[in-house]
Amino acid sequence: MxxxxxxxxxxxxMAAVCALVLGFACALLLPLAQSRADGSPGTGGPGLTRADQTADDKPCDNPAIKAHPEEQTLSPSSADGTTIDKIKAREGAKRKLIVGVDQNSYRWGYRNPNSGPKADLEGFDIDLVHRIAQDILGDPKAVQFKAIPTNQRIPAIQKGRVDMVVRTMTINCKRLADVAFSAPYFKTGxxxxxxxxxxxxxxxxxxxxxxxxxxxxxxxxxxxxxxxxxxxxxxxxxxxxxxxxxxxxxxxxxxxxxxxxxxxxxxxxxxxxxxxxxxxxGSPFTTEYYGVAMKSDADDLVRRVNQVLVDYRKDTTDGWQASYDRWLSATLDKSSAKSEPPPPKYLRKN
The missing domain is CATH 3.40.190.10 (Periplasmic binding protein-like II)
Incomplete structure (x- = not known):
């Protein structure tokens, strides 16, 4: 050894073993309720359902989508819709945003053994989750974290076990056939x-x-x-x-x-x-972008997360840059220039 x-x-x-056990346990305990997006039209609201997106049935067959899958998302909006209404309708201790995350990726989503008896989840992805919860539910702590293995991220979304996954998840054309993504929030390779x-x-x-x-x-x-x-x-x-x-x-x-x-x-x-x-x-041999993944028809939630990302990037006090400085500057680069996503493009119309 x-x-x-x-x-x-x-x-x-130890974390790897624990993650496997916890991930399996979570899979047994996760709620089976599924949520659907509002079907109303408009570029500022929830938008059309994906049933109308025949071009997206096989996104990788479209050269433009294959080349830039990170651009296939909906325009930002602060409006509520069916998906968000269902999240807000949860009562009591269950009134939380349910998010699939990693718990053993150092500085992204991990349990810090030095943070006290609870070993709370910390990291760059976790900061973003708290920001989304603050915007939707008015409380950054109104989150139910679900430890999701890499190979279970898409099934967890499709089966309604989580509202979204924020787990260093790359946006690509193959995944666009199964889930919807926000605009990119991080660049890597x-x-x-x-x-x-x-x-x-x-x-x-x-x-x-x-x-x-x-x-x-x-x-x-x-x-x-x-x-x-x-x-x-x-x-x-x-x-x-x-x-x-x-x-x-x-x-x-x-x-x-x-x-x-x-x-x-x-x-x-x-x-x-x-x-x-x-x-x-060596150097990175691909260019990839992380996005927040949600159900394919959760249009209002996708738009809302995109609005959160716009505001998060603009926040010079406790936004994207502050989170980068806190968690990633020591392991990547003091300058965040290479990790900043490009200006978002919202090319998905419905």
Missing amino acids: RAGLRGWGGVGA QQVLAPKSSDIKGYDGTLAHKKICTAEGSTAFSQLDEDKRAGKLVASADLRTTVPNQLDCLVRLQLGEVDAVVTDGALAASQAAQDPTVELK
């Missing part, structure tokens, strides 16, 4: 993580005959699988190791069961901060 299991590495190993002593140099020929770990249902696995089929990734790279949660890959790397991890650079940087024996290798 490598020295990386000390400190945060050890916490990571796929990157290689490996031991400092490794001869791996990056996403290149040095991955030959190397075992690479990715999370099930992640864009990392999809990208590597596609690249290997297209001959862009060395044929001898071994992609057979997949895990439910991204942190499990770090544990596999620490145990010497794999040679490298491929994941979003933003997450990889946090993992490198957890374990000083590993480092990022």
Whole structure:
């Protein structure tokens, strides 16, 4: 067992096991109620239902959508609709926004063991969740967090177990067929993580005959699988190791069961901060954007989240930049320039 299991590495190993157990338990306890969006027309309100979106049945068949899936979202609005009305109608202790998050991604969504007996969830994604809850329910703490494994993010949304997922989730055309996304709130790209002593140099020929770990249902696995089929990734790279949660890959790397991890650079940087024996290798080889994921027909909620994001970016006191400085500047870069999403485009009309 490598020295990386000390400190945060050890916490990571335990967190990975706990996350699997908790994730399964949450799946059993989550409510089955599903919510549907308002079907009224208009660009400032809830909008039309997705039943009218024949062009979105297979978004990846549309070159424009495939090239820029982050632009396929609805224009912002502060108006309530059917979905938001149902959230607000919850009574008593159940009057909360139900959000799928990660609980073991350092500085994104994680339980800080030094934060006290409750070990509250903290991180960049968690700050955004509190902001959304404040806007919809008037209370930033009116949130019921659900620990969701990487490979269960879309099923949790589709089955109505959560109102939304805020979990370093990349917007891509394949996912647009299953869920709706907000405008992007973070920019990143796929990157290689490996031991400092490794001869791996990056996403290149040095991955030959190397075992690479990715999370099930992640864009990392999809990208590597596609690249290997297209001959862009060395044929001898071994992609057979997949895990439910991204942190499990770090544990596999620490145990010497794999040679490298491929994941979003933003997450990889946090993992490198957890374990000083590993480092990022090479530059990002994709450009990706994180978005808030919701049910495909929750148009009013999508518009509301987009309005929250507009206001969040404008808030110079306790908004996006303050959250970046608090959680990510130490692991990514003091300047947030490379991580800032582009000006949003709202090209989805209904």
